Amino acid sequence: MMIAYIALGSNLNNPVKQVQTALQWISSMGQTQVIAESSLHETAPLGPQDQPNYINQVIAIETQLTAHELLHALLSIEKNMGRVRDVRWGPRIIDCDILLFGDEIIATDTLTVPHPEMTKRSFVLYPLAEIAPNLVLPSGEMIQTLFDKP
Incomplete structure (x- = not known):
């Protein structure tokens, strides 16, 4: 089983409900179990x-899926919930991003893990530090030390 961290976010149509719905969909996926979930955080848009x-919320899962299978499942959840990709960083009903997939480093046309912007986004x-305060990123950095960076 692999541990993966996923960021969930929404700012449309009752965002709390949308994040909770995405979490329910992920919880019902085969070969996957949610093992931790952060509290919900309200943030200004990027x-x-x-x-x-x-x-926003971050969850941890244990999964037997590959990273690309997980990505496909998350994209299906987004589509089923009505996600439309039209404006970069625009409003969205749901966003499900793989932040980390074990200690794997993945760089393909469809998936980059660790998520390339995660260390720049409070x-x-x-929420990641809330559920995994001692987490060490594949780069060797501890999640807690990233708060001290400018």
Whole structure:
């Protein structure tokens, strides 16, 4: 079993409910079990500011899926929940991003793990540190030390 960390976020159509719905879908996926979930965090949007605040959460799962199988499953959840990809960093009903997949480093046309922007985003770092305070990233950095960086 592999441990993966996934960021969930929404700022449309009752974002708390959308994040909870995505979590339920992930919980019902085969070969996967949710083992930890952060509290919900409200954050200002990245990119265009003329949109509602986001609700964000990070979860940890144990899975027998490969990273690409997990990505496909998460994209299916987004599609089934009505996600439309039209404006970069624009409003969204749900966003499900793989942050980490064990200690694997993956760089393909469809998937980059660790998530390339995760260490720059407090809405990912805080909930991730909440559920995995002693986590060491594949780069060797501890999640807690990233809060001290400018």
